[in-house]
Amino acid sequence: MHFITERLLVAKARRGNPQAFAKLYDAYVDQVYRFILFKVRRQEEAQDVASDTFLKVWRYLQEGGQIDSFKAFVYRVARNLVIDQYRKYHNSATVPLETSENLHAPSLEEDIKTRQELSELIEILFDLKDEWREIIILRYVEGFKISEIASILEKNEGAIRVLIHRAQKALKEKHPNYGEPERNKEN
Amino acid sequence: MESLKEIRKIKPSRVWRENTRRLFLPYKQSYLGLPVFSFTLCSSLLFLFVILNSSLVSLPGEKLYGLKKVLERAQIGLSLGESQKSKLELEFVGRRADELTQLGQKINSAGKEQNVFNITQETFNTFKSAKSQFKEAADRVSSLSERQKREVEKLLTDKARAVNNAVSGLPNNLKSDLVNKLGESLDGLSIDQNEENNSGTTREDIKSSPEENIFRAPTNIKNPHSNSRYQQ
Numbered sequence: 001m002h003f004i005t006e007r008l009l010v011a012k013a014r015r016g017n018p019q020a021f022a023k024l025y026d027a028y029v030d031q032v033y034r035f036i037l038f039k040v041r042r043q044e045e046a047q048d049v050a051s052d053t054f055l056k057v058w059r060y061l062q063e064g065g066q067i068d069s070f071k072a073f074v075y076r077v078a079r080n081l082v083i084d085q086y087r088k089y090h091n092s093a094t095v096p097l098e099t100s101e102n103l104h105a106p107s108l109e110e111d112i113k114t115r116q117e118l119s120e121l122i123e124i125l126f127d128l129k130d131e132w133r134e135i136i137i138l139r140y141v142e143g144f145k146i147s148e149i150a151s152i153l154e155k156n157e158g159a160i161r162v163l164i165h166r167a168q169k170a171l172k173e174k175h176p177n178y179g180e181p182e183r184n185k186e187n
Numbered sequence: 188m189e190s191l192k193e194i195r196k197i198k199p200s201r202v203w204r205e206n207t208r209r210l211f212l213p214y215k216q217s218y219l220g221l222p223v224f225s226f227t228l229c230s231s232l233l234f235l236f237v238i239l240n241s242s243l244v245s246l247p248g249e250k251l252y253g254l255k256k257v258l259e260r261a262q263i264g265l266s267l268g269e270s271q272k273s274k275l276e277l278e279f280v281g282r283r284a285d286e287l288t289q290l291g292q293k294i295n296s297a298g299k300e301q302n303v304f305n306i307t308q309e310t311f312n313t314f315k316s317a318k319s320q321f322k323e324a325a326d327r328v329s330s331l332s333e334r335q336k337r338e339v340e341k342l343l344t345d346k347a348r349a350v351n352n353a354v355s356g357l358p359n360n361l362k363s364d365l366v367n368k369l370g371e372s373l374d375g376l377s378i379d380q381n382e383e384n385n386s387g388t389t390r391e392d393i394k395s396s397p398e399e400n401i402f403r404a405p406t407n408i409k410n411p412h413s414n415s416r417y418q419q
Contacts, residue, residue: 021212022208025208025211029207030195030198030205033198033199047199050199050207051203058210103329117193119195121193121194129416140188141195142195143192
């Protein structure tokens with residue numbers, strides 16, 4: 001979503017327009033859900049946390065709260081909610097892909113193939129510690145810019161670059177097939 | 188690293204998405220952003236408006252004509268006072284006159300015999316309807332105040348003229364059929380088979396003593412055979 005569109009929608013949502021907030025919800029719900037899913041590892045918990053996240057953001061806007069970047073803000077809220085319930089989910093070992101409706105494959109064969117590929121990727125990601133996994137998802141799955149990740153994680157951009165580098169290195173050590181580290185690219 | 192983007196295929200269930208949406212958007216939004224109920228109501232009202240308008244211009248034999256007659260009866264039923272009822276009946280007589288004119292035009296341009304037969308039947312029925320409505324209006328005249336009587340009587344004259352004009356535009360055989368089969372004249376004013384042979388005909392009656400003529404209308408209509416020039 002373009003940042004101007006986002007700002008307009010946030011302004012409308014602050015004035016109590018639920019349709020505007022619904023558009024923001026539609027734009028970000030999938031990626032926020034995925035982000036949470038890879039933290040909590042269970043589909044039901046991910047759904048609960050994601051619902052709580054958007055509800056919390058909506059209420060915040062209703063109370064007149066100011067938001068610079070909706071995307072960064074909603075991720076921060078999601079992250080904080082997961083941390084609040086960290087002990088509850090920490091020892092869970094369930095693989096998140098549980099139901100077939102989560103995948104949008106065009107055919108059964110594609111569905112099976114996609115599941116196999118995704119299972120591998122999920123195992124790879126869960127092999128990493130939380131901090132690396134989080135940064136890999138934000139950077140390489142969702143495609144966020146360094147500045148956006150810095151805003152979400154509330155760190156400076158330099159620290160984010162270091163984290164990215166370390167996460168890539170850890171990934172490559174465990175799974176050499178997964179690409180070369182990138183060098184100082186914003187996008 | 189590019190292959191990690193495959194993870195984007197993981198999405199939440201649609202049911203959960205919708206349920207979460209309802210937390211801050213309690214009613215379902217239509218495509219236009221209006222509440223579904225309001226949108227449905229507006230669409231229904233618009234549809235009803237179009238149907239009602241279409242029915243007002245429909246002719247006998249058309250699908251919406253029945254609705255037109257129902258609406259007219261409803262208007263009469265809802266009207267207050269005899270004067271208003273008479274005026275409405277006469278307005279509808281005017282409509283019958285318009286319909287007769289249009290039916291006459293249809294007959295003149297009709298190609299198939301069957302088509303002409305159907306239109307002829309419809310013309311008969313319309314004329315009968317006009318007579319009935321005219322009679323209803325005329326019957327009420329005696330119960331009205333003097334001022335109201337004068338208003339209604341003027342309308343009686345106008346509408347009788349309108350129907351007679353419409354009938355005069357019909358093909359001659361149909362015109363004579365109307366008079367012969369239906370027998371009675373409209374409002375005590377005779378319907379001319381042949382306009383050139385006028386003597387004490389409709390239009391002259393109106394010109395000479397319209398009020399006197401119309402004032403006698405209720406009596407004339409109640410005893411049509413005593414006054415009609417075209418008895419069977």
